[in-house]
Amino acid sequence: MRCPQCGERDTRVVDSRDLDDSATIRRRRECGSCSLRFTTYERIEAPRLVIVKRDGVRQEFDREKLASGLRKALTRRPVPASAAEQAADAIEATLRAEGMTEVPSSRVGQLAMASLRELDQIAYIRFASVYQSFDDLEDLKREVDTLYAQWSPKDGVSSARDGAR
Incomplete structure (x- = not known):
């Protein structure tokens, strides 16, 4: 995952939590270069119906x-x-x-x-x-x-x- 501020690929996950619907995971990440903390969301992409x-x-x-x-x-x-x-x-x-x-x-x-x-x-x-x-x-x-x-x-x-x- 690239840092949105500096574009560095070296980011680490600081915290992961399931959201209420349990189909989405919220991840707090930290950039190894500029130390920016940011949030990403991960969910399964359902096939088109x-x-x-x-x-x-x-x-x-x-x-x-x-x-x-x-x-x-x-x-x-x-x-x-x-x-x-x-x-x-x-x-x-x-x-x-x-x-x-x-x-x-x-x-x-x-x-x-x-x-x-x-x-x-x-x-x-x-x-x-x-x-x-x-x-x-x-x-x-x-x-x-x-x-x-x-x-x-x-x-x-x-x-x-x-x-x-």
Whole structure:
């Protein structure tokens, strides 16, 4: 590591600490030539994640775009404001864990729908109506019927949460 003041390559690490996210290391360094102390940050560079759209167009994964879509579906629903952000983080982590650098947009949609199904059924239907591009009311009704069949009216909980399908 070069000293930012004199350009000397002879620097030593004085202190290293993990930051809160534990994916970043903060290092205090000292130049062997001019004695300047400076800080560097080291983190793993995640590979780019590319989304392949239905028409074949490739686009870099945009976590904020995903979170925005989830927030729209959850608008005015009794769900914590942080739920969309947490769901977007979980979806991104799942995609990265799957180890593919190119991911079909349908996979992102499936994960988003699964997250919304667990969070709020109305938000799920809102998202599904846009994502699945229902052709008519019959398609929408079929989706609502499927969701309703997995819902337990006695406690208002989806049986999909319990693992029953």
